[in-house]
Amino acid sequence: MSGPGSDAEVAAWVRGLGLSGLVDVHVHFLPERVQERVWAYFDDAERRYGRAWPIHYRSSEAERLAALRGLGVVGFAPLVYPHKPGMAEWLTSWVLDFAARVPEAVPTATLFPEPSVARYLGAALAAGARCVKAHVQVGGYDPRDPLLAPAWGLLAEAGVPVVVHCGHGPLRGAHTGLAVFEEVLRAHPRLVVVLAHAGMPELSGALDLAERHPGVHLDTTMVGVGFTLGDAPLPADWTARLADVADRVVLGTDFPSIPYDYATQLRAIADWARAPELGEPFLRAVLHDNPARLLALGERQRETNTTR
Template sequence: MGRTHDVVERLGLPGLFDVHTHFLPPRVMAKVQAVFDSAGPLIGRPWPIRYRADDDTLVEVLRGLGVRHFSALPYAHKPGMAEFLNDWAAGFAARVPEVLHCGTFFPEPGAAAYVRERLDQGMELVKVHVQVGAFHVTDPLLDEAWGVLAEAGTPVVLHAGSGPVPTEFTGPGPVAELLARHPSLRLVIAHAGAPEYREFLEVAETYDRVGLDTTMAFTDFFDEMGGVYPPELLGRLRDLGLAGKVYLGSDFPNIPYEYDHQVEGLERLGLGEEWLGRVLWHNAAELFGRL
């Protein structure tokens, strides 16, 4: 029994609900992991991947950790790729009952049309990664798709913080501009917005449908990268979590430590067992209706 099981049992939770895990077509995952292995320019430091196996094995690892629901989160980095990923993710969700039906989109003609079609097919969660995709969230080719998602209320896990390596496309400014255009978008800011923790916390406080995921935040590895969460913000983070707007995320399997460490990092914040229970299970279970 690991730390995750101890915490789940103590809090009386059904399990963990992780909104930020990655499952990709095998060849795509191999290329992603090669970038981590080489400490590529968007990684910035050695990053030894802890979990490396085929999808079936990785699913069993999560089940063994007590993760009852999790995501796939494909993300496109070039035109013409999103629908290939969406097809694969739909099939993966159909095969693995714990998996949210995920998808992605890219600034290209027709993005709004295929986003609408995927929503009609039951897509529950979308991933957008502006650092890897090298595009602005305010790109005009995305505007109609954002509108479709805002109207549907479908959550979007958005990696827009400048960690681990800033680019011209990252940071809170473009996200604030996007939300000014589409204030009803339901965004989940990945990695709690690291390293712009304060700015993205303020965005989540300002917009009713914006929240944060905990992915890699509060871990020793992130702290060593200069991503220490400002202690003076913890009271506000507690309030946000109790309001249903902070969600467990891990980045499994491409993490350089045991999965338990993410849960330990949240527990040692000392924000209370009600907060911890909401973050580990209740907030996401309510958001996705998987109670």
């Protein structure tokens, strides 16, 4: 099955797969002023990354939510992340509030190596956060920082997934690289991790990590699209190896700050699924079933119902 030709075709394409909708583990919403600053950063992409990065969905929060609904996204993790100390706690309270007013949004949290992290992360988990974002490159921190050990421990114990941007793309950080993050996994073997961008550009390395650690998932964010294929080509054995971890590959997109439309990401994934070892079952798993399980969609409602 080939992918949707444009965003307008996405919802029908998803229904054609027999799915009730898409579940996206890697979406960004931010307080308006922070969002403006992030977009200003991308406006400067030519100088920072050596190439332009025109934001495809640069519009009001209401318009972006309408766009997601139009695409048939029935659940998503709105991810926030700090670039300095003292920011993670208020970003987390903002995003918990956002999730409380947006029905499709799963409550999330973020973290930073600072003495207060166990306190505010523990409070966020108690408040229902079901997904956490850690951005090693933007945060400029070492994920092995002893200040983070209690945070990883809390997440491992709660079984709450953490979407970790620890790859070298699009820019190397002081502590990026899968080898560094694997040390965190060794220290916290039960940690449920989603490697953002499937570890780009270390795609084979991400598959290796998933093979060695059963809690490791890969998200599809910006993988296999024309914009990144030059810097992060797919390994020759990509689809064969995806088949081995097909229950741990999840849809992610980086909506709204992507330099192409949403359908482009879905076409890339649909292209992989053309391999006979993947096929439509892979699409259904990646676009809905795996991320829905990871974000405990549905379960939470059942729990609330039974505890009432």
